[in-house]
Amino acid sequence: MDINLRKLYELSGLDSESFSMDIEEKVSKLPYVKSVVVNHITSRAIVELISETANEKVFREISTIISNINKDILLKEIERNEPVEDVLPNNNSVEKEEIELHTSERDYHTVYQEQYLNKRRIIQLLLGTALGICGIFVESNLNIIIYIFSFLLTGEVILINSFKSFIKLKFFNQDVLIYLISIITFILGKYMDSILVLSIYQLLTYIKNYSVNEYKNRIMGIESIRCDTLNIRDNKGGILKTHWSNIRVNDVIIIKPGEEIPTDGIVIRGASLIDTSYITGESILIRVKERDEVSSGTINKTGILEIKATRLPEQSTASKVIETLKKSSNEKSSTEQFITKFSKTFAMGIGLIALILIALFPSIVGGTYIQWLYRGLTFLVLCTPWSLIISIPIVSLKGIEECFNNGILIKSKNVLEILNKTEVVAFDKAGTLTEGSYHVRKIVSKGFITEDMLLEYAAYAEFYSNHAIAKSIITSFKEISSTKVIDKSRIKSFEEIPGKGVKIYFGDRYIYAGNHKLMDQYEINYDCPNEVGTIIYLAINQNFVGYIIISDKVKETSPKAISDLKSAGVKTVIMVTGDNKKISDYVGIVLNIDEVYSELSIEEKASLIESLQTRSRHNSEIIFVNDGLLNDFILDKHYISTELNGVKSDLATNNSDILIMSDDPSKIAVAIKISKWVQGNIAKTIVLSVGIKILLLAIAGLGLASMWLTLSIEALLTFICVFSNTKTKNFSQL
Incomplete structure (x- = not known):
C-alpha cells in the first residue's frame, strides 16, 4: 500500500477498550478514511486513507474527535511520509541529537510521573478498603461516617473520571456506570459492597494496565540494543564520538568488544566473534573477518572491528525488524x-437483562423492589x-513476542492465527532444505577437449546467468584457471532458456550448457551418467563434449525440520x-518427504503451488518456503509465504508473510507450535470466561451471591487468564 495513504499514531493515555471502539467508530466516518484500527493494548492507531489528504487536516480532525471522547488522550503521529533527512537539514545533526535528548527526558518524566501516581493510587485504594473494613467493627452511629470517608477515598479516581465524562455529556462510560452503581448500592445500605466494587474495579483496571505496560516495555526495550554514542573515523584517520543516528553510508565505525553493531556494514579491518541471538534467536557465536557482511543488532564479543556502513541506521536490519514487530503488534x-x-453486544445484552430484572421481576416473580434492584445492579457490574x-x-x-524470541518474524497477527491450521508445507529445495551453496564436484570431458577447457567453456556460457549453479561454475573456474579472468567481449550473444539452460555465441561457435531438456531441444546426443548430483551438459555446435556434476549439501537441521513438522x-x-x-528423489528419501516434484522451471513451480491451493482441504492452510522470488510469479496467492535467512533479506521490500531470520528450516515447526499454543489459549480463555460469567450471572440472578463476591471471582478469573497466557515456554523443545 502507498505509504501516503497510511498513518500511524500514538494515543497517549488510551487505556480503555470502550474508548478504542468509540474512536474507531467516529474516525471511520470521516469521508477520506478507508479503515481504522485502534489498539488500546499498544496505544496505537492505524488509519488507512482512501486518497491523499493533507497531514495537517487528518491530524486536526482526528485530534478533535479524540478530544471530544476523552481530553486526557493525546494524539501524536509517529510515522511520517517524508524521511527525517528532508525534515531536518543534514548539517543539523546536533539539533537532531538535542531533539532526541529532550524527547527522551520528556518520556522519562512522563513514565516517572505515571509510576508515582500508580503507587499513590494503590496506597489510597488499600487505605480506603482497610478503612471500610474497620467500619464493620465500629458502632453503628460512627460507621456511616467511616464508610463515607472510605467510599470517597477508594473512588476518588473514578469520581474524577466520571465528572469529566459528565461535563462532556458522555454518560455511557464504564467509569460512570461503576460509580453510579456504587452510589446506588451505598444508598441501599450495602456499604461494603459499594466500597469493594470500587476497589475490585480499579484492581481489574490495574491488572489490565500492568499487563499492557509490561508488554509495551518489552517491545520498546528492544530498541535498547542501540548504543547512544559510538566511535567513527574521520577523513584524517582520527576518531570522533557521535550519536548512532548521525551515521551515514560509507562511514567507518569502530566497534569494541561488548558493543552492538549499530547498522549493516562490511568488516574492513579486524576479526571477531559476534553474537547474532537478537536477530536469529540462536545463541551462536559467528566468526567474522575482513570483507564479511555484518548486520545491525548483533553484538561484538571479542576483537575490535572496523566496519564500513552500507545502510543508514534507520534502514538497517535491526530497525526494520523493530518496525515490523511494532506494526504486527499494532494491528488487531x-x-x-x-x-x-x-x-x-454482550454488555448491551446483560444491561437489557438487568433492566428487565429491575423493572419486571418484582411483580412477576415476587420479592421486594430493593432485592431486584440489587440483583440488577450486580448484573450491570458483571x-x-x-x-x-x-x-x-x-x-x-x-x-508475536515468542516468535521473535525464537528468531521468527511474523508480519501479521492474522498469519499467526491461521498458522495452526497448516496441513501442507511445500519447500523450494535450494537454500531451504539444502545449503544452496553449489560446488563443482566432478568434470567429465568427452572427445577432444581437456577438463580445464570444458570448465572454461561452461564458465563463459554461464557468465550472464544469475542462477546459483551458474555462479558455482564461475567460482570454480576462477579457483582452478591460471588466468582467473573471463573476457566477456568474447561472448557475442547470450540466450537463457528458462528451466533448461543457456546458449551463447562464443568466438566462432555456439556453446550449449544446461540440463537434458536443453540437449533434447536441440537434438544433441549425450551420455547420461548414473551419478547423484545436478548434471550440466555441454555441447559445441551441437556436438556433445562432456558434463559437469554440481553438488548441494543437505542442511544438518533439515531431517529435524521435517520430523518436527510432522x-x-x-x-x-x-x-x-x-x-x-535422481538427486531430487534421493533428497526426498533421505528427508522422508511425502511428495517430490523435480526438473521444474520457475513458471512450472508457480503453477504447481497454485494447484496445491485448489486441492487443499477447506479451512486448512499451506506454507510455501522459498527465497521470495517465486511469490512474484504467483498472482492468486492463498498460501503463507515463508523465507529463510531473513537477516540477509531487504526487509523494506520483502513480501513474505514470515521471515525465519536464520537459515534453520526447523523454525517453521516452532512457529506452528506457537500458533497452536496461542489459539489453544484463546479457546480455553473464551470457554472458561464465558462459562464462569454465565454461572456468576445465574448465581447473581438467584440472589445467592453478593455483588462484591461475584466481581472478586471475575477479578480472580482475569488474573488467572492473564497469568497463564503470559507464561514463557520453550517451544523449540516441544
Whole structure:
C-alpha cells in the first residue's frame, strides 16, 4: 500500500477498550478514511486513507474527535511520509541529537510521573478498603461516617473520571456506570459492597494496565540494543564520538568488544566473534573477518572491528525488524475484532437483562423492589467480560513476542492465527532444505577437449546467468584457471532458456550448457551418467563434449525440520526443485518427504503451488518456503509465504508473510507450535470466561451471591487468564 495513504499514531493515555471502539467508530466516518484500527493494548492507531489528504487536516480532525471522547488522550503521529533527512537539514545533526535528548527526558518524566501516581493510587485504594473494613467493627452511629470517608477515598479516581465524562455529556462510560452503581448500592445500605466494587474495579483496571505496560516495555526495550554514542573515523584517520543516528553510508565505525553493531556494514579491518541471538534467536557465536557482511543488532564479543556502513541506521536490519514487530503488534487479529464486537453486544445484552430484572421481576416473580434492584445492579457490574478484553490481546502479543524470541518474524497477527491450521508445507529445495551453496564436484570431458577447457567453456556460457549453479561454475573456474579472468567481449550473444539452460555465441561457435531438456531441444546426443548430483551438459555446435556434476549439501537441521513438522500436525511435506529427478528423489528419501516434484522451471513451480491451493482441504492452510522470488510469479496467492535467512533479506521490500531470520528450516515447526499454543489459549480463555460469567450471572440472578463476591471471582478469573497466557515456554523443545 502507498505509504501516503497510511498513518500511524500514538494515543497517549488510551487505556480503555470502550474508548478504542468509540474512536474507531467516529474516525471511520470521516469521508477520506478507508479503515481504522485502534489498539488500546499498544496505544496505537492505524488509519488507512482512501486518497491523499493533507497531514495537517487528518491530524486536526482526528485530534478533535479524540478530544471530544476523552481530553486526557493525546494524539501524536509517529510515522511520517517524508524521511527525517528532508525534515531536518543534514548539517543539523546536533539539533537532531538535542531533539532526541529532550524527547527522551520528556518520556522519562512522563513514565516517572505515571509510576508515582500508580503507587499513590494503590496506597489510597488499600487505605480506603482497610478503612471500610474497620467500619464493620465500629458502632453503628460512627460507621456511616467511616464508610463515607472510605467510599470517597477508594473512588476518588473514578469520581474524577466520571465528572469529566459528565461535563462532556458522555454518560455511557464504564467509569460512570461503576460509580453510579456504587452510589446506588451505598444508598441501599450495602456499604461494603459499594466500597469493594470500587476497589475490585480499579484492581481489574490495574491488572489490565500492568499487563499492557509490561508488554509495551518489552517491545520498546528492544530498541535498547542501540548504543547512544559510538566511535567513527574521520577523513584524517582520527576518531570522533557521535550519536548512532548521525551515521551515514560509507562511514567507518569502530566497534569494541561488548558493543552492538549499530547498522549493516562490511568488516574492513579486524576479526571477531559476534553474537547474532537478537536477530536469529540462536545463541551462536559467528566468526567474522575482513570483507564479511555484518548486520545491525548483533553484538561484538571479542576483537575490535572496523566496519564500513552500507545502510543508514534507520534502514538497517535491526530497525526494520523493530518496525515490523511494532506494526504486527499494532494491528488487531480477526479474533480480537470478534472479541471487541462480542464484548459490546454482550454488555448491551446483560444491561437489557438487568433492566428487565429491575423493572419486571418484582411483580412477576415476587420479592421486594430493593432485592431486584440489587440483583440488577450486580448484573450491570458483571456486564464487561474483563478476562476476554484483557487476556485475548495479551496472548496474541505474547505469540508475536515468542516468535521473535525464537528468531521468527511474523508480519501479521492474522498469519499467526491461521498458522495452526497448516496441513501442507511445500519447500523450494535450494537454500531451504539444502545449503544452496553449489560446488563443482566432478568434470567429465568427452572427445577432444581437456577438463580445464570444458570448465572454461561452461564458465563463459554461464557468465550472464544469475542462477546459483551458474555462479558455482564461475567460482570454480576462477579457483582452478591460471588466468582467473573471463573476457566477456568474447561472448557475442547470450540466450537463457528458462528451466533448461543457456546458449551463447562464443568466438566462432555456439556453446550449449544446461540440463537434458536443453540437449533434447536441440537434438544433441549425450551420455547420461548414473551419478547423484545436478548434471550440466555441454555441447559445441551441437556436438556433445562432456558434463559437469554440481553438488548441494543437505542442511544438518533439515531431517529435524521435517520430523518436527510432522509432530506439529502437518500432514503433507512437498519439495519442488529444478534439479534432476535422481538427486531430487534421493533428497526426498533421505528427508522422508511425502511428495517430490523435480526438473521444474520457475513458471512450472508457480503453477504447481497454485494447484496445491485448489486441492487443499477447506479451512486448512499451506506454507510455501522459498527465497521470495517465486511469490512474484504467483498472482492468486492463498498460501503463507515463508523465507529463510531473513537477516540477509531487504526487509523494506520483502513480501513474505514470515521471515525465519536464520537459515534453520526447523523454525517453521516452532512457529506452528506457537500458533497452536496461542489459539489453544484463546479457546480455553473464551470457554472458561464465558462459562464462569454465565454461572456468576445465574448465581447473581438467584440472589445467592453478593455483588462484591461475584466481581472478586471475575477479578480472580482475569488474573488467572492473564497469568497463564503470559507464561514463557520453550517451544523449540516441544
